[in-house]
Amino acid sequence: MKVVILCDFDGTISVTDMGYLLLNRFSRGDWEAIDQAFCAGKIGSREAYSRIAGIVRGKEEDILRFIQDHSEIDPHFVSFYRHCKARGIDVKIVSDGLDFYIRTLLALHNLSEIPYYANDALCLGDEGLHISFPFFNEECGLCGTCKKRLVQIHREQYETVLFAGNGLSDRCGAREADFVFAKDSLYAHCVAQDIPCRFFESFGEVLQDLEKKVRGVIFDLDGTLIEANEAIYLGMKDAFEHFGREIFPTEDLPKHLGVDLQGTLRPFFSPEEIREAIPIMRKKYEEVYREKTHFLEGARETLEALHHRGILMGVASNKLGRFSRGALDHLEVAEYFKSITGAGDVPRNKPYPDMIRAVLREMDLAAEEVVFVGDTLADIETGKNAGVDVYALTTGVHSRADLAVGKPKQILRSLKELLQAVMPLLPPHHPVS
Incomplete structure (x- = not known):
């Protein structure tokens, strides 16, 4: 199976946007106004150029x-x-930049063999530049180099087309590709438009993704695999009644859930009251949580499929450890997990990395062999603190836009x-090791 990775240049392969650097140094007019009109969508890049x-x-x-003096590229691109x-x-370059600086930078890094598609520019000295657009698409007219069309052309030659980019000119190409590595504003665009992508900051991460073989998955619990809101609400209700207070409506519970139990109770009770409320809440919760806990859609089937593939699984939850184990035992899937770790089992709760590190030890796996799946910004922070890739789910209280702020490796809809x-x-016959 033939595979191609199409890479943007400015801000993706090159550390900075060489076009902007050149304009700052050599323009004799108000290029910022032209750029502002382009960024606002009032003109396309062909008109801007x-x-x-x-x-x-x-x-x-x-x-x-000047180009040679500002020739920094991503430090991992050559090895990638x-x-x-x-x-x-x-690997090919698709750029809405100018060919002469791409050609110069590639030569400086002994990468002249890489094919590139870009706008042609000829330096005319005091008469400016002559720019032509060999990859312009009349049907659209926005970009000098139409990356959408270039992806389509390469799809005729390759079975898999991957795309890596960072900015405005990469949006159409990203939508056409089989999968996208995105950074900067392209990442935000892909998230908003529901385009499958993985966040990256350097080609070292892209290389790791190409090499990665997932041997283990660690899950958060509530909002990721299960939902126990009714049991949580009943426990909180008893605590509120103990202090003679009226609790909020049950449908408002999701917006009041904190990172852990203390965080959930903190807006309503003083520190002294929280210490008194927690055992009251847990007493009620223990009475009802088994019958009030159910799988989220697709959870059981996903666990069964991963188990069948031989992928090790664990849980890292801020739910009390015995409640976490009890819930999964009641749902008859506890045997799938190598480790079920919760609050009280390690010194510190999430977002500290203690839980994930404990699960990794029981799995006997390295962080780079595992992904962590959760539904909150705290889960994303936890995974990063533990050095594992994080896949974020929109099955909890956070939207895709909310989760994107934490920059997980990937955001999943289900x-x-x-x-x-x-x-x-x-594909399998392109092994990476």
Whole structure:
């Protein structure tokens, strides 16, 4: 199976946007106003370049020397490219930038063999630049280089097309690709438009994703695998009644749930009252939680499928450990888990990494072999603190936009998507090790 990875250049392969650097140094006019019109969607990049071409002044040798002096690229890109090349995976550059600085930077890093698609630019000295657009798409007219069309062309030649980018000109290409590695504003766009993507900051992370073989999955519990809101509410109701207070309506519970029990109670009780309320709440919860706990949609099927694949599983939950184990035992899936760790089992609750580290020890797996699945920003923080990739679910109280703030590795719409997410990105006959 032929695979290609199409990579944006400015801000993706290059550390900074070389086009902006050149304009700052060599423009003799108000290029910022042109850029603002482009970013606001009032003009496309072809029109922006046409206006900019007339205000850039400089000798070709001075411009090339400036490019060489600002030639920093992602420190992991070379190893990423060599890795892909060794395994028969093609890497190509698709850029809405200018060909002469891409060509110069690739040569400086001994990467001239990488094919690239970009706008053609000819330096005319005091007469500015002459820019042409060999990959312009008349049907759209926004970008000088139409990445959507380039993805479509490569789909005719390759069975799998992956895309890596960071900005405005990458949006259409991202929508057409089989999968996207996204950073900066492209990541926010992909999240908002429900385009499957993984967040990355460097090509070192992309390389790790290509190499990664998931051997274990650690789950949060409430809002991820199960829902026990009715039991939680009944426990809180007893605590409120103990202090002679009226509790909020049951449908408002999700917005009051905190990172842990103390966090849930803190808005309503003083520290002294919380110490008194917790055993009251837990007493009621213990009476009802088994019958009031149920799987979220697709949870049982997902656990069964992962178990069948031989993937080790664990739980890291801020629910009291014995309640976590009791709930999963009642649901008849406790045997699937190598470790079920909850509050009271380790010194510190999430977002500290103690729980995940304890589960990793019982799994006998390294952090890079595991993913953590949760539904809150605290879960994302926990996974990052423990050094594991985090897949965030929208099955809890947070929206995709909320979860995107934490920059998890990937945001899933449902547990069923997890089954695909833990599969290798590349087909089996493109092994990576």
